[in-house]
Amino acid sequence: MKRVIGLLSAASTSPAVTPIVIGLFFILYIVVAFFTDETLIALMELTRKSIILTTLLALIPLGCLCRMVQDIRRYLTLRRCRGGDVAAVATELFDETVELSPQSGFSALEGHLQALGYRTGQQSGVLSAWRGVSLLPAQLLFTAALGCFFTGVILTTTLRSSDRRMIIEGESMPTPGGGGGIVERISLSPSTGAILAKELTMEVGGASAGQRKELFGLYPPSLHGGAFVYPRYIGISLHVRFFSPEIQSGYENHYTLNTFPPGKEDSAVIPGTPYRVIFSIPQVESGTDRYIAYMTGKFPLQFKLLKGSEAIFTGSADVGSNFTKEGYRLELLDARRLVVTDFIRDYGVFFIWAAGILLIAGGCVWVPIRLFFPRQEMVLLVEAGQFRASSRAEGRSRAHAELFHETLDFAEGAATGGSER
Amino acid sequence: MIAVKLIPHLLAALCLLLVLLRCFASRRKSVLLTSVCGLSAGAFTVLLLRSMPVVSPYLLLKSLLGVGFLALWGVSVAVNYRKNAVALDKNEGGIVSSVAALAGTLLAAFAAGGIAIAKLSDTALATFPPVLLLLVVVIVAVIVGGGATFLEKQLSPRVTITPVGMVVAVVALLLFSASSILRLDLFSPLSMKVMKGVHDLVHQSMESVLIPDHVFVRPVVWKYIGFLFGKEVGFWGGMVIWFTPPVLIALAVSSRKLPSVGHIRQGAQRRKLLAGALREQRLQLLLPLFSLCVLAGAAYQSSFPTVEYWDPKPIPVVANEGGMIILPKKGDILLEDGKIHKYLFKQKEREARFFVLLTPDGQLTVDLDACAICKPDGYGQAEGSVICYYCKTLIPLDTVGKPGGCNPVPIPFTVKDDAVVIDALTLINTWGATVQATTRVKEGGK
Numbered sequence: 001m002k003r004v005i006g007l008l009s010a011a012s013t014s015p016a017v018t019p020i021v022i023g024l025f026f027i028l029y030i031v032v033a034f035f036t037d038e039t040l041i042a043l044m045e046l047t048r049k050s051i052i053l054t055t056l057l058a059l060i061p062l063g064c065l066c067r068m069v070q071d072i073r074r075y076l077t078l079r080r081c082r083g084g085d086v087a088a089v090a091t092e093l094f095d096e097t098v099e100l101s102p103q104s105g106f107s108a109l110e111g112h113l114q115a116l117g118y119r120t121g122q123q124s125g126v127l128s129a130w131r132g133v134s135l136l137p138a139q140l141l142f143t144a145a146l147g148c149f150f151t152g153v154i155l156t157t158t159l160r161s162s163d164r165r166m167i168i169e170g171e172s173m174p175t176p177g178g179g180g181g182i183v184e185r186i187s188l189s190p191s192t193g194a195i196l197a198k199e200l201t202m203e204v205g206g207a208s209a210g211q212r213k214e215l216f217g218l219y220p221p222s223l224h225g226g227a228f229v230y231p232r233y234i235g236i237s238l239h240v241r242f243f244s245p246e247i248q249s250g251y252e253n254h255y256t257l258n259t260f261p262p263g264k265e266d267s268a269v270i271p272g273t274p275y276r277v278i279f280s281i282p283q284v285e286s287g288t289d290r291y292i293a294y295m296t297g298k299f300p301l302q303f304k305l306l307k308g309s310e311a312i313f314t315g316s317a318d319v320g321s322n323f324t325k326e327g328y329r330l331e332l333l334d335a336r337r338l339v340v341t342d343f344i345r346d347y348g349v350f351f352i353w354a355a356g357i358l359l360i361a362g363g364c365v366w367v368p369i370r371l372f373f374p375r376q377e378m379v380l381l382v383e384a385g386q387f388r389a390s391s392r393a394e395g396r397s398r399a400h401a402e403l404f405h406e407t408l409d410f411a412e413g414a415a416t417g418g419s420e421r
Numbered sequence: 422m423i424a425v426k427l428i429p430h431l432l433a434a435l436c437l438l439l440v441l442l443r444c445f446a447s448r449r450k451s452v453l454l455t456s457v458c459g460l461s462a463g464a465f466t467v468l469l470l471r472s473m474p475v476v477s478p479y480l481l482l483k484s485l486l487g488v489g490f491l492a493l494w495g496v497s498v499a500v501n502y503r504k505n506a507v508a509l510d511k512n513e514g515g516i517v518s519s520v521a522a523l524a525g526t527l528l529a530a531f532a533a534g535g536i537a538i539a540k541l542s543d544t545a546l547a548t549f550p551p552v553l554l555l556l557v558v559v560i561v562a563v564i565v566g567g568g569a570t571f572l573e574k575q576l577s578p579r580v581t582i583t584p585v586g587m588v589v590a591v592v593a594l595l596l597f598s599a600s601s602i603l604r605l606d607l608f609s610p611l612s613m614k615v616m617k618g619v620h621d622l623v624h625q626s627m628e629s630v631l632i633p634d635h636v637f638v639r640p641v642v643w644k645y646i647g648f649l650f651g652k653e654v655g656f657w658g659g660m661v662i663w664f665t666p667p668v669l670i671a672l673a674v675s676s677r678k679l680p681s682v683g684h685i686r687q688g689a690q691r692r693k694l695l696a697g698a699l700r701e702q703r704l705q706l707l708l709p710l711f712s713l714c715v716l717a718g719a720a721y722q723s724s725f726p727t728v729e730y731w732d733p734k735p736i737p738v739v740a741n742e743g744g745m746i747i748l749p750k751k752g753d754i755l756l757e758d759g760k761i762h763k764y765l766f767k768q769k770e771r772e773a774r775f776f777v778l779l780t781p782d783g784q785l786t787v788d789l790d791a792c793a794i795c796k797p798d799g800y801g802q803a804e805g806s807v808i809c810y811y812c813k814t815l816i817p818l819d820t821v822g823k824p825g826g827c828n829p830v831p832i833p834f835t836v837k838d839d840a841v842v843i844d845a846l847t848l849i850n851t852w853g854a855t856v857q858a859t860t861r862v863k864e865g866g867k
Contacts, residue, residue: 016502023498027491033614037794037826040621098683156629197639218633230631261636344631352630389683398679405683405691412686 013070017063018146021056028053047157057154064147068140075136081379082130084123089379094390095397096404100412102385108414109380109407116403118378125382132375135394141362149355155348163227163343166256168237169336173204175225176343181205181214186337188234195219200231202339227343234260237338238279238301238319242270243329250329255279256338262299277330278304282316301332376400378407387411426545430537431565433598434460437533437591438569440708443576444587445522453566455523459530460562464538465555466531471543479604482535486599486607489532490666493592497666500585500673529591534562536598539605542804579704586708589667593712593719600719601727603803608659608723609813613827615662616655616812617794623649652796652811656724663716671709674702723813730801730808735765735774735790740845748777748841756785756841761802763790766848773852774799775832777841778807778821785836786822787843788829789852797856800829830855 011017025043032046033039047053074093081089091097106127110120118129165174173180184203191199202216214224221228236259241252247270257266262281269276280302301319305312305328315330317323322331369375374395381388389408393400438456445452470478538558546554582590599605623646635643648654679698682691736754740746746766750756757779766773774790774797791797795811802808806815807829814827822831832851834843 019498019502023495029618030491037617038621040618040625044625095678096681096683098681152629195639195642196633196637198637200637218637219631221631228631231637232634233636346629349630391683405688408683409686409688 009066012063012066014063015067018060021060024056025053044157054154054158057150057157060150061147061154064143064150068143068147071136071139071143075134078377081126082121082128082377084126086124086126086381086383089126089381089388089390091390094379094392096392096401097388097390098408100387100389100408102382102387106380109411112407112410113378116407118376127380128377129380130375130377132373132394133369134375135366135369138362138366138369141358141365145355145358145362148351148358152348152351152355155351156346157348160344160346160348162345164232165341165343166237166338167202167231167341168256168338173207173224176227181207181211184213186234186339188337200234200339202229202231224343227345228349230342230344231339232342233258233340235266235338235340236260236281237336238268238332239334240268240277241329241331241333242275242277244273244275245327247273252333258340274308276306278306299335301335303330305330370395378404380411426540427537429601430533430540430598431561433594434530434533434537434565435569435572437529437594438566439572439576440582440587440590440594441526441529442569442573443580444582444584445526448519448522449570449573451519451523452526453570455526456530456569457562457566459527460534460537460565461559462527463531463534463536464558464562467535467538468546468554468558471546478535478539482532482539482599482605483607485528485532485535486595486605489592489595490607493588493666496585496588497669497673501669525591529595532595533598534558536595536602536605539602580707581704582708583705585670585673586705589670589712590708590715593667593715597715597719597722600722603726603808603815604806606723606726608663608720610815611662612652612655612659613812613814615658616650616652619654619658620650655812660720663720664713667709667712667716671706671713674705674709677702726813730803731760732799732801733761733763735763738764738766740766740768744845746843746845746848748843750836750839750841761800761807763799766845768845768849771849771853773849775843775848775852776800776829778802778818780821781819784822785834785841787832787834787841788822789832789848789855791830791852791855792827793824793830793855794827 028046029039029043032042036042047057077090078093081093106122110122110127110129113120113127113129118131120127120129122128163176165176167173167183167186169183169186171183173183181204184205185201187201187203189199189201191197193199196218198218200218204214204216206212206214214222216222216224216229216231218231221230223229235257238255238257239252240255241250243250251270251273253268255268257268257279258264259266259279259281265278265280267276267278281299282302299319300316302314302316303323304314312328313325315323315325317330317332319332319335322329324330374393376393376396377391379390389404389411391401391404438453441452441456442449467478467482470476470481549557596607600608635646638646679695682694685691685694738746738748746764748754748756748764754762756762756777759779759781761776761778763774763776766775775787776790777785777787779785789797790799792809795809798810800807800809800816802818803815806817807821808815809827812827816828821829824831830851832843832848834841836842
């Protein structure tokens with residue numbers, strides 16, 4: 001039983017877990033690539049449906065957790081070694097362990113180590129020397145980042161749900177659960193940020209009396225009823241009336257058109273007829289901001305009427321006006337701004353954000369310590385008349401090993417009453 | 422001419438045998454015999470399969486190379502995790518048994534022989550009577566084996582080759598040899614897959630953390646993000662995957678723990694021991710570094726192939742009053758001669774480039790000179806395939822006309838009165854939609 005637990009513990013804390021799992025997924029990716037061009041999406045779908053693959057992926061955060069526990073235990077054991085706990089001094093904790101002939105005392109050795117730039121401590125037959133700062137915090141941050149990232153990936157892959165809705169000015173907020181307030185205004189304005197060029201704001205009134213007005217922006221996305229409000233594209237909701245020689249009574253409908261940015265075309269089909277109207281917001285002159293027309297909410301529309309593949313006419317008109325030609329009439333009754341929005345339930349996002357922060361924090365800790373103050377330690381002890389010296393370093397290990405060997409030479413020389421090099 | 426074409430492949434085979442002989446020095450005779458048999462068997466098999474339309478020898482060899490490259494990756498990762506394990510250095514007994522050594526030798530020599538013979542075109546091979554060809558193959562294999570044995574004897578006994586060093590060198594030499602044959606090259610398809618993989622990964626990552634679409638992001642920021650969707654990322658990503666195994670192996674060798682010298686109380690003796698260990702370490706670095714150079718050569722050959730493509734200048738065409746483009750099957754241009762015939766159709770400021778081709782199964786196909794993935798750099802025709810100039814992907818001729826992946830986008834057409842008839846509006850719209858989509862990909866669009 002003890003052996004099994006030992007094996008399980010070794011497997012769970014092995015640094016090979018992550019590359020093995022990633023390697024297996026990489027091989028699976030290659031296999032999937034033989035069957036589809038949308039390899040990543042297919043692999044994500046496969047992982048979502050397969051408990052085996054999800055469990056396999058879950059081994060990474062689990063392994064990270066076990067490794068963090070192991071690292072902390074290892075660090076505490078090393079601290080106990082330095083504190084004079086002879087039983088805690090284990091060979092596997094150190095890079096090198098050497099046994100020498102018995103020593104009379106540590107006083108000369110302690111002075112030697114201090115002269116080499118080490119801080120020392122001596123307790124109950126154990127002399128410890130150290131310098132630099134431990135990389136443990138950085139190591140924990142990196143491992144936590146890895147664990148968080150893969151936890152986020154698992155949650156996103158298996159539990160993410162997305163519901164696409166149109167948020168239209170003047171209409172109710174189409175939340176998946178229903179009962180959203182009225183969308184009072186959708187505004188797009190220039191941003192002063194370094195990343196985003198535009199600021200999109202959706203002002204939604206309270207759904208019932210006493211409820212506050214809510215504002216939804218771009219990034220970070222706001223939560224509404226437990227779902228992230230993720231604006232994807234913007235466009236217009238157009239109310240049109242169309243007359244043709246064959247349709248004397250006219251045809252009236254609301255269309256949602258993906259016509260943003262200006263110049264982008266989208267078509268409105270008149271059902272049951274060969275007619276199709278292609279709309280676009282005119283391109284503004286070069287040098288001016290092509291988003292201005294849309295931002296003001298007052299924009300003309302360009303259109304092209306097609307009967308099958310034959311173009312009947314092209315023209316442009318302001319919203320609220322109409323256009324008449326050769327027996328055809330197009331009335332642009334109303335146009336409102338709309339935002340195609342995904343309501344996303346995905347708590348993996350928090351973990352992925354956390355992983356990013358932990359990774360940056362880990363890097364900020366690791367770089368200066370590893371470059372300038374790596375931890376270097378020696379533990380020398382006398383146990384049952386035997387002198388044992390151990391050494392470990394988290395950086396510049398060859399230079400530290402050289403000093404360790406010199407210290408042992410010094411100790412041996414002191415014990416035999418001479419100095420031999 | 423045939424001999425000149427084969428020189429790089431024979432040199433690669435010679436180096437490969439040299440490495441195998443030194444690695445398995447205690448089994449020199451059996452390794453030599455197996456190598457010669459493997460070289461001949463590889464060449465015979467490819468010759469045989471080329472005459473049978475059912476199984477493609479290229480697929481067999483490419484699969485073998487792919488598995489070899491994956492195995493190299495596995496070895497390089499394992500050796501990093503076990504860099505202090507002495508067993509990985511040993512080539513006697515234990516880790517690499519006699520059977521494994523001979524099986525590995527046979528497989529490597531088989532691949533080397535197959536690749537070398539795959540370099541020769543059917544026309545070149547047809548000049549030899551079959552019996553003479555088989556005889557020549559065996560003679561060449563024996564000469565290569567003899568040459569490798571001679572060179573191995575000249576090598577200093579200090580140069581030892583570990584199994585890990587042997588694996589990296591053998592795979593690198595095989596990849597180098599294959600890189601000059603379009604249908605066996607792994608680097609270009611790898612770059613293409615990396616480009617697509619990175620695109621999907623970045624897209625999915627952005628979706629996962631809910632980053633807004635490019636409409637809302639500063640153009641300069643999007644330009645940097647857009648860089649991740651380009652061909653260059655495919656190339657450099659491919660390079661990283663290509664070079665990582667030998668680099669990992671070199672790192673494992675150089676970061677291997679030096680022998681413990683703490684028990685030695687003479688500084689000079691300690692330093693001598695350490696210097697000896699460092700010298701041995703540096704010698705072990707030679708093969709990974711040599712493999713790096715060989716792989717660099719393979720990547721270069723793959724990126725700048727010496728193959729000449731059939732790539733005619735597009736002929737301008739116009740539509741008739743009914744909006745139809747009519748291309749006679751016979752006349753100045755013979756549409757059914759099995760070659761790509763490119764055309765350019767212009768309508769006001771819009772234009773579309775397309776080609777007509779008779780596929781090996783005797784069907785005419787009309788396709789855009791562009792695919793749905795890459796920038797529309799067009800296609801060239803090589804033996805048995807067309808190549809996408811942008812991503813260097815080879816498309817077998819019998820799949821041209823089928824949509825998907827990097828295949829040219831097919832265009833509907835009819836054959837009337839011995840002429841190919843294409844609807845101009847469909848053509849120009851399909852070109853517009855395809856080019857717009859692929860340009861959005863280039864700009865980082867989602």
